[in-house]
């Protein structure tokens with residue numbers, strides 16, 4: 240198994256060389272004050288060099304040789320390494336390449352180019368597969384991804400967000416110009432700030448609420464920041480999301496309500512499309528055709544609402560001929576409390592979002 244030699248830059252600028260099976264985990268141990276006596280009094284530390292060796296023995300030998308180098312020689316080694324890694328900061332890093340992170344990564348690769356996108360995931364194979372598909376770069380470790388980019392999108396579940404943000408503190412302590420962008424449901428910017436313990440400044444933090452149709456440029460997204468957030472940061476995020484769909488700036492107080500409609504909403508619409516197709520199958524259509532007809536009908540109906548500006552009630556009336564077939568179907572939806580179910584679904588999603596924000 241590969242073993243790593245790493246060099247840390249300590250808070251006082253001195254360098255520390257060590258070996259580890261997982262460099263990021265080891266760096267986190269150092270930053271908790273339990274890595275080595277030397278680093279304990281020089282926190283936070285940042286990983287500035289890493290070199291893979293075939294096994295632990297080889298890593299130990301390489302560590303010994305690096306420790307024999309003078310400080311200027313070590314700095315030269317670090318500098319060559321960092322140049323190879325791409326000394327020019329990439330535009331954006333994504334931490335978490337799951338359903339939503341993956342969708343945003345696709346959109347970002349189109350907007351800013353895959354060469355400007357670096358991604359990482361606890362599931363390294365997942366990140367690598369996506370990077371291979373899109374041509375962006377997968378790296379190992381959340382800190383390393385953040386180190387390489389200007390904008391850092393946090394695309395993990397709310398329940399693990401605190402830990403992930405904590406891992407970024409050493410990088411943020413060294414590189415003060417990053418913009419953090421959280422996509423997590425419910426988590427307020429102030430809450431996230433609370434997890435940035437130990438920093439002697441306040442990094443830029445913005446928050447978005449996307450939805451999965453962003454992967455095909457048809458998303459509905461909201462963007463919010465603190466009153467003191469800089470306009471250039473809003474614009475930077477909007478540039479990254481330029482191919483994701485419609486992006487609206489919103490006050491943070493409206494984010495959870497927005498999330499309940501636009502973030503969760505696709506999962507309310509898909510069962511509707513599936514059920515319409517089931518109905519079509521029941522009355523004799525092949526499944527695949529029924530699905531396409533239902534989906535295109537929902538797409539067109541949504542576009543009518545947006546493009547005509549007419550109230551959906553009016554658009555519905557325009558379809559219902561007196562004594563015709565549509566009103567017979569509408570009456571069944573009313574009888575089965577379809578609209579009430581949709582209202583309650585949004586309300587339930589809203590309350591759960593607020594709850595997630597407290598977790």
Ligand SMILES: NC(=O)C1=CN([C@@H]2O[C@H](COP(=O)(O)OP(=O)(O)OC[C@H]3O[C@@H](n4cnc5c(N)ncnc54)[C@H](O)[C@@H]3O)[C@@H](O)[C@H]2O)C=CC1
Nearest residue numbers: 335336337338339340360361362394395396397423424502
């Ligand atoms: N799925 C959706 O439609 C939407 C999701 N969101 C938000 O997006 C966030 C992610 O949700 P999904 O993509 O649905 O979840 P997911 O479970 O599909 O993806 C989460 C990813 O994070 C990775 N991960 C977990 N712990 C990690 C760690 N410590 N370091 C690095 N990576 C780690 C997982 O391996 C996984 O690939 C959540 O906060 C959610 O609230 C927001 C809007 C819509």
Ligand SMILES: O=C(O)[C@@H]1CCC=N1
Nearest residue numbers: 424498502503504595
């Ligand atoms: O289900 C969730 O919690 C996330 C938030 C919005 C959509 N999916």
